[in-house]
Amino acid sequence: MQSSIRARLAATAATVALIFAGLGSSVVPVAAADPLQLKTGTDQDLQVLNPFSSILVVDFEVFTLNYDLLVNFGPDIEPVPGFADKWEVSSDGLTWTFHIRDGMKWSDGTPATSADAAYTYQLILDATARSDASADGYYLGAGYLEGYLTNAGVTAVSAPDASTLVVTTEFANTLLLQAYVPILPKHVWEKYTLDEIGSIDGSTPFLNEPTVVGTGPYQAVEWEPGNFIRFARNPYYWGTQGAADEVVIQTFQSMDTAVQALKSGEIDYVRGIQPDQFKALQSDPDIQVVEGISNGYSEIAFNTYSRGPIEGGGASTKALQDPAFRDALAWAIDQEKLVEVTLGGFGEPGDTIVPPFHTRWHASPTNPRRFDIAEAIKRLDAAGYKLDANGKRLDKEGKPITLRVTWPDSEAENATNAQFIKGWWEQLGVGVDAYVTEEGKLLDDLLPPEAGGLANFDIELWGWVGDPDPTSLLNVLRGEEIGSFSDSFYDNPRYDELFLLQRAEADEQKRFEYIKEMQNLAYDEAPYIVMYYDAELHAYRKDRFGGWTNQPTEGGTPLFGYGSGGYTRLTDLSAAPAPTDQPSASAGPTAAPGDGTPSDTSNATPLIVGGVVLVAIIAGGLVLMRRRAAPPTEEE
Amino acid sequence: MGGTFLARKVGQAAITIVAIIVINFALFRLMPGSPERVLLRGTPNVTAERLEALRERWGLNDPISPIDFADGGPTFHADNQLFKYVGATLSGDLGYSFIARGQTVVDVLGQRIWPTLLLFGLGELVAIALGLALGAYSGWRRGGPIDYVGNGVSLILYSTPYFLLGMAFLLIFATTLNWFPTYGMLTAGRVYGSPIDYFLDLGAHLILPLATVSLGLVGQYAIVMRSSIIETLSEDYVNTARAMGLTEGRILRRHALPNALLPTVTLIAINLGYVIAGAITVEVVFNWPGLGTLTVQALTARDYPVLQGVFLLLSVAVVLANLVADLVYGLLDPRVRT
Numbered sequence: 001m002q003s004s005i006r007a008r009l010a011a012t013a014a015t016v017a018l019i020f021a022g023l024g025s026s027v028v029p030v031a032a033a034d035p036l037q038l039k040t041g042t043d044q045d046l047q048v049l050n051p052f053s054s055i056l057v058v059d060f061e062v063f064t065l066n067y068d069l070l071v072n073f074g075p076d077i078e079p080v081p082g083f084a085d086k087w088e089v090s091s092d093g094l095t096w097t098f099h100i101r102d103g104m105k106w107s108d109g110t111p112a113t114s115a116d117a118a119y120t121y122q123l124i125l126d127a128t129a130r131s132d133a134s135a136d137g138y139y140l141g142a143g144y145l146e147g148y149l150t151n152a153g154v155t156a157v158s159a160p161d162a163s164t165l166v167v168t169t170e171f172a173n174t175l176l177l178q179a180y181v182p183i184l185p186k187h188v189w190e191k192y193t194l195d196e197i198g199s200i201d202g203s204t205p206f207l208n209e210p211t212v213v214g215t216g217p218y219q220a221v222e223w224e225p226g227n228f229i230r231f232a233r234n235p236y237y238w239g240t241q242g243a244a245d246e247v248v249i250q251t252f253q254s255m256d257t258a259v260q261a262l263k264s265g266e267i268d269y270v271r272g273i274q275p276d277q278f279k280a281l282q283s284d285p286d287i288q289v290v291e292g293i294s295n296g297y298s299e300i301a302f303n304t305y306s307r308g309p310i311e312g313g314g315a316s317t318k319a320l321q322d323p324a325f326r327d328a329l330a331w332a333i334d335q336e337k338l339v340e341v342t343l344g345g346f347g348e349p350g351d352t353i354v355p356p357f358h359t360r361w362h363a364s365p366t367n368p369r370r371f372d373i374a375e376a377i378k379r380l381d382a383a384g385y386k387l388d389a390n391g392k393r394l395d396k397e398g399k400p401i402t403l404r405v406t407w408p409d410s411e412a413e414n415a416t417n418a419q420f421i422k423g424w425w426e427q428l429g430v431g432v433d434a435y436v437t438e439e440g441k442l443l444d445d446l447l448p449p450e451a452g453g454l455a456n457f458d459i460e461l462w463g464w465v466g467d468p469d470p471t472s473l474l475n476v477l478r479g480e481e482i483g484s485f486s487d488s489f490y491d492n493p494r495y496d497e498l499f500l501l502q503r504a505e506a507d508e509q510k511r512f513e514y515i516k517e518m519q520n521l522a523y524d525e526a527p528y529i530v531m532y533y534d535a536e537l538h539a540y541r542k543d544r545f546g547g548w549t550n551q552p553t554e555g556g557t558p559l560f561g562y563g564s565g566g567y568t569r570l571t572d573l574s575a576a577p578a579p580t581d582q583p584s585a586s587a588g589p590t591a592a593p594g595d596g597t598p599s600d601t602s603n604a605t606p607l608i609v610g611g612v613v614l615v616a617i618i619a620g621g622l623v624l625m626r627r628r629a630a631p632p633t634e635e636e
Numbered sequence: 637m638g639g640t641f642l643a644r645k646v647g648q649a650a651i652t653i654v655a656i657i658v659i660n661f662a663l664f665r666l667m668p669g670s671p672e673r674v675l676l677r678g679t680p681n682v683t684a685e686r687l688e689a690l691r692e693r694w695g696l697n698d699p700i701s702p703i704d705f706a707d708g709g710p711t712f713h714a715d716n717q718l719f720k721y722v723g724a725t726l727s728g729d730l731g732y733s734f735i736a737r738g739q740t741v742v743d744v745l746g747q748r749i750w751p752t753l754l755l756f757g758l759g760e761l762v763a764i765a766l767g768l769a770l771g772a773y774s775g776w777r778r779g780g781p782i783d784y785v786g787n788g789v790s791l792i793l794y795s796t797p798y799f800l801l802g803m804a805f806l807l808i809f810a811t812t813l814n815w816f817p818t819y820g821m822l823t824a825g826r827v828y829g830s831p832i833d834y835f836l837d838l839g840a841h842l843i844l845p846l847a848t849v850s851l852g853l854v855g856q857y858a859i860v861m862r863s864s865i866i867e868t869l870s871e872d873y874v875n876t877a878r879a880m881g882l883t884e885g886r887i888l889r890r891h892a893l894p895n896a897l898l899p900t901v902t903l904i905a906i907n908l909g910y911v912i913a914g915a916i917t918v919e920v921v922f923n924w925p926g927l928g929t930l931t932v933q934a935l936t937a938r939d940y941p942v943l944q945g946v947f948l949l950l951s952v953a954v955v956l957a958n959l960v961a962d963l964v965y966g967l968l969d970p971r972v973r974t
Contacts (some may be wrong), residue, residue, distance in 0.1 A: 045933055047735050222795060222825065225736045226748075226933045227925045230825045247825045253920040253929050256803065260811045261818040410936070438667070440938055452687070 011437025035232075036572060039330035040269040040546060040559060041258040045251045046229055049208040049220060055559055057271075057465070060180075064564050065231055065247065070098060070117055071167070073562040076552045077468045079177040082563075083117055083367030084165065084213060093172025093506050100164040105236040106185045107212075107219045114159035120187035120448045121157040121167065124149050126194055130446060137484075140198040140501075141314065148179040151471050151503055171504035173355075178469045190206060217568050218247050227251060237614035239511045241355055243545060243572035262287065262539060269540040271560050275344030278537045285545045290550065292536035292557035295357040296465035296473075297350050298332070298414075300405075300421065300529040302326055305448055305455050306487040307482075316404060323525035324383035330529045331369050331376035332424040339532045342416045346537060349396030350530030352519035353471045353477065357533070357555070360508070361470045363516035365523040367537030373427050378426060393429035402431030407461035408439035414461040435598065461531075468562055470515060474499055478523055489526035512631040547571040641966055649959040654722075656951045661677030661946075662719045664699055664940050695720065713949070725948065731941040735934070741945040749949075751821050752919070752926030755842065759810035759849030764904060767854040771861025776888050778866055788856060794855030802848040802921035809844055816844050824933070845922040852918075853907065860903055864896040871895070898969060902961050 044058040051063040104112040127140035128150055142147055144596035153170035160166060167176060189197065192206045193503045210229075212220040217239065218231035231247040250267060252258035259277045260432030261267045263284065273281070281289050303315040304326075319325040348356065355364045385393050385401070392400040394455030407414035407422060415436060420433035420457035437445065442460065447453020466473040475481060477493040478499055493520055522528065537556045540548060547570045550556040551563075692695045698720070699713040724731065730741035747967040771788070774783035793801075816821070821841050827836040868874065869892050877887045919928030927946060934942040 034827060035825070045937065047937070059923055222748075224925065225739075225744075226930060227820075228824045246825055250819075250824065250923075252819070252923055253922070253932050257819050257921060257923050259808065260806050264811045264818050266818055537970070 012286075016241060034244065036243065036271070037156065037246045037248055038244035038570065039248045039250060039267040039569065041250050041252050041261060042270070042560070043252055043255055043258070043272045045226055046061050046223070046249065047225070049210070049223065050141060050197070050206070051184070051208075051508070052145055054144060055142050061560050062249065063182050064216065064230060064562070065567065066212045066216045066220055067184065068215045069180060069181060069563070070183055071177045073178075073551075073565070075549055077213045077562055079507065080565075080567040081375065083112070083183040087177075092112065094169055096167045096169070096176055098167070099337060100163045101238055102163060102350065104215060105408060106187075106240045107214055107234040107236055108185075109236060110185065110187055110213075111162075112183075112215050113162040113186070114165040115162065116186045117165045117183045118157050118159040119190065120181060120184045121149065123189075123197065124186075124195065125157065127152065127198060130194070133237060140194070145181050147472060147475065148175070148181050148467075150181060151475070153504065163635065165481065172506040173504055175469060175471060175503065178467070180467060183215065185215075188213050195440060198346075216609060217242060217564050231455055235302075240568055242568040243570045247567060258540075265301055265541060265544070268544055269478055269538070269559055271536070271538050271557075273537045275346050275537070278346065278539070281539050282586070285507045286541055287539055288542050288548070290536075290538040290540070290557050292532045292538060293348060293355070293555040294347070294536050295355060295467075295531050296463055296464075297353070297355055297530045298417075298463035299350070299353075299531060300459050301454055301488045302527055303457050303459070303489065304491070304527050305482075306491060307449075307489075310454055310456075312447055313456035313457050316551075317395045317399065317401050317458075318397065319385065320403075322383065324379065324387060326368075326384060326526040326529075327428070327524065328376050328379035328385075329425060330526045331372050331379060331426070333429055333529055333531070334371035335419065335478065335530075335532055336371070338417055341420070342413050343532060343534055346535040348531045348533045348535075350524060353473055353528060353530060354515065355466065355473075355521050355523050355533045357466070357552075359468050359552075361512060361515050363519050366520050367524060373424065376428055387429050391429050392431065399538075400431065401429075403431055404458040405432050406437045406442065406459070407433045409436050410439045411462065417461055438487065440632070446487050448482055448486075448489055455489065462487070462564075463534075471503065474502070474515065474518055479525060489521070490525070490529040492525065495521050540545065545570045546573045561563045571572060642963065643963050645966075646957055647957050652955050653952055655726050656955070657722055657948065658718070659948050659950070660944055661718055664944055665717075705820055718799065728946045730948070733938045733939055733942050735939040735942070741941045743948060745927070745945050748927050748930045750923065750926075751924055752928065755845055755918070755926060756849055759846055759853065760843075760904070760908065762846065762850035763853035763857055766850065766863050767857025768897075768900060770854070771858035771900075772865050772888070772893060773897070774858070775862040775865030775869070776884075776892075778862075783862075787862065788910060790855035790858040790862075792855070793851050794859060796852070797917065798848060798852050799917040799921050801852055802845065802918055805844045805848055817841050821925055841922075845852070845918055845924055848918050848921075856907075857900060857903065861896065862902050864890055864899050865870055868892045868896040898965070901968060903955050905961030905964060906954075907957075907958075911955035 017213045022271060042058055044056045045060055046058050047056070047115045048054060048059055049066075051059075051067065052064060054060050060172060068083040070083045071079045071087065074080035081101070084105075086099040087096060089096050097118070097548060098114075098116045100117060106116075107113050124140060126147050127138060127334045127352075128146055131138040147211075150174035152173055152178065154167055155170050156168045158166050169176065174407060196206045210220045210223050214234070215236075215238065217234055217237045219234050220229055221232045222230040228248055228250045233245055249468045250258075252270075254275055256268075256278065258267065258270045262270050262281075265286075278289055278291070281287050285445065300365045304321050305314060306321045309484075313322075335351075339345065339349050349369065351365050353361060354362045380393060384396060388394050388400060390400075393555065396402050403425070407418060407420050415434075416430075418434040424432050425432050425456075442457075444453060446460065448455040462474060464473055476485045476489045477492075477495060478486065481498050482489050482491065498521070500516045502511050502518070505511040505514060516587070517528065536557050539561070540558060542548075548558040549566065549569055550558055551561040695717065701717045701718055702713055702716045703710050705711075728742065730745070733739050735743050736744050745932070767790075768843055770786050773779075774786040806818055809815050816841055822837055823836075823841075827838060828837070833909055835858075874887060874891055877891050882890075916928035916931055918924065919926045920932055923929065927949070930942065931946050933939070934946065
């Protein structure tokens with residue numbers, strides 16, 4: 001009996017030894033000094049390295065570190081030299097000539113030329129051509145990048161010589177300078193077909209795994225999915241090298257842990273913190289909190305599908321197709337309350353579909369609404385929605401209106417919004433049935449017949465995030481997007497016409513007039529009620545790196561913006577003595593050479609103490625067992 | 637007789653595992669939403685044609701159940717998802733992750749199981765050593781100061797959730813005292829000059845989560861061991877031993893302890909099965925790259941094949957741990973061998 005207990009202990013010990021051995025075998029020791037790392041934390045989990053499959057903010061952040069855009073984005077999101085260092089447009093505005101940077105090389109040492117840029121753009125043009133030729137359409141990967149060229153009206157691309165790229169467009173515009181398309185190395189990518197590159201489920205042999213070859217400042221060299229991605233300096237980078245030798249983007253399952261890691265100095269930057277964490281960090285002298293204005297919004301989207309009844313699906317009442325009905329409901333939404341309660345005050349009440357982030361394009365509504373239940377009731381009555389004897393609002397078919405309000409389970413804060421909406425609309429006699437829907441199922445429910453679905457919903461609460469240009473945010477309400485990006489099925493010919501007009505307008509003032517009219521149309525007819533523009537809450541340490549600059553300068557954030565400038569502008573505060581305007585910047589607790597992280601040998605004492613305690617505990621237990629198992633020497 | 641006992645227990649475990657595989661299959665077919673949506677990662681950009689191709693490639697067009705009653709009578713489908721799933725699972729093929737592009741579920745689980753086994757294997761060892769010693773001593777010196785304090789501490793630890801304990805350690809030892817790192821298992825991109833460096837880095841990351849796991853378990857073991865010792869000490873054979881003039885220490889070690897260990901053996905074996913399940917909260921707090929964080933990631937990303945794999949691993953671990961408990965118990969106590 002005793003021997004079996006001993007055997008069990010021995011077996012357990014052997015298992016532990018095996019585990020250590022298993023862990024040890026995965027280590028590749030390389031002798032070198034520890035590089036200076038910039039570590040950022042995010043709640044998002046990077047899932048792809050192929051830029052065409054990018055959807056999440058972190059996906060985009062990763063590809064802008066790896067690659068250059070043809071034209072990059074500067075500190076104020078203005079066009080600055082990227083893969084091309086100069087460009088000019090013909091007098092008719094239809095032919096763009098880009099000069100590709102001389103002597104530029106890919107991170108593997110291969111020359112980077114106009115052929116690479118032409119290859120990348122042609123890939124997208126090929127996909128678009130295939131989409132046009134097929135009744136069903138075609139998308140390259142997630143389908144988020146094609147729009148940058150189609151909206152700019154690109155028809156052809158050519159590389160007459162190694163340093164010249166010529167792009168022709170169907171109409172004059174400036175969108176080409178804001179194309180968020182990374183220029184890819186032809187010599188790496190041309191080995192794969194369009195289908196392999198554009199696969200949507202990852203069943204392709206080509207995943208663009210590390211080491212990634214690009215012209216960006218940092219190249220992905222190690223990726224542990226679900227954990228972190230590590231970038232090393234691109235030795236051939238054409239621009240000013242950033243102070244960090246390496247960049248690590250770490251995924252955190254709990255933002256509480258990320259915030260603690262920021263406070264302890266293990267990470268330098270964190271994106272996506274909560275309002276209470278933000279407030280708690282404000283008092284930390286080594287940490288700068290940043291409340292960035294959001295390039296996006298959260299909305300109440302109505303199912304306005306009006307192309308005939310949908311068998312077994314569709315909205316529960318035709319009232320949702322009526323702009324007057326939606327407008328009346330919008331009078332009973334208190335945006336300021338939602339900002340205060342749902343966002344903890346970190347955000348702006350919403351009005352139009354172009355957020356104030358777009359300072360040049362945002363227009364406040366010409367006929368603004370305010371929160372006024374009485375006005376909402378008046379407007380419902382005027383529009384012909386009468387109350388029945390039980391105080392229930394009837395639609396024009398004489399049926400009491402009860403609206404299904406749902407939101408994806410990934411957006412938990414919408415549960416709060418839904419409760420407020422329910423409270424306000426019930427004062428109008430409009431019933432609300434609020435419930436959460438699993439995100440995958442909701443995406444299915446949102447599909448209209450054009451995409452093989454039933455559009456089986458009334459109202460959904462969700463949000464959009466925009467680009468440097470408002471085009472993509474304006475695009476989602478186009479009639480042409482029904483069956484694709486449109487989730488409200490808004491179908492207004494004037495809106496669609498304005499979209500094309502603004503897209504083809506090179507004169508900024510005229511373009512603004514079109515965009516303003518679009519914002520007003522969408523505001524007045526309310527296929528969306530914009531609830532708020534939620535703030536981006538970030539925080540970073542001030543004691544390790546300097547040179548943090550917000551993008552845009554007014555109201556932006558240093559990282560997770562547009563392009564890699566936020567990384568290359570950083571300076572190393574530990575290398576040089578603290579500048580005079582930065583008193584006590586180096587007075588932090590970890591001013592040791594090599595910028596010791598807590599795991600450095602300088603901090604080994606508690607570790608050794610911990611190890612000794614651990615060994616003592618296990619040894620003590622073993623001794624107890626062994627003594628009991630001592631051979632019997634006395635009479636039993 | 638021992639042979640049939642073994643065969644019966646192993647047979648029961650095998651049947652349970654097959655049942656688990658079938659339930660595991662059914663469970664995920666009952667989930668709302670469609671798997672092809674997950675494969676698309678929420679992009680609205682998809683055409684009906686590509687959706688169809690996707691369904692075909694991932695075998696989603698096959699009938700789910702082998703038998704259906706759609707056209708009145710029962711129809712049998714040889715090409716059904718259930719048989720394929722059970723067959724593949726038994727042969728060790730758990731399919732491909734929806735999210736970790738191009739990786740099999742076995743690969744994904746394989747990468748994440750070692751950190752969890754390390755953390756919880758070691759945590760169990762520490763908790764067993766500490767808990768049994770504490771429990772035995774407090775039971776033996778019942779009413780003494782050690783019992784008083786030990787029992788109180790045990791109860792507090794037993795009732796403290798892992799995440800609370802972990803967060804407290806994090807705040808005190810990582811953020812405030814800066815003794816240990818706050819997250820992860822190894823420093824990302826760290827270059828190790830020697831294996832010692834590697835183990836120091838691993839050890840530094842391991843201490844806090846390990847302390848959380850061990851202390852979370854220790855109270856339970858101590859409490860069970862204590863009551864078991866107290867019960868045993870009042871048995872007739874202990875009185876006999878006393879009457880024979882044996883020393884108190886000898887009575888405890890030779891007579892009371894071996895018998896008192898029986899209930900704890902069951903508890904420990906069953907706990908081993910829940911090791912992975914318990915991993916979730918501790919791993920999330922310390923961002924430990926094990927099965928716990930994987931489960932949360934797979935849940936939020938709706939990576940059904942990986943979730944299915946985790947569920948299978950969890951339930952099989954519990955079944956096997958129970959089997960081990962049964963067998964060890966049979967070994968320790970001949971009365972249960974019938």
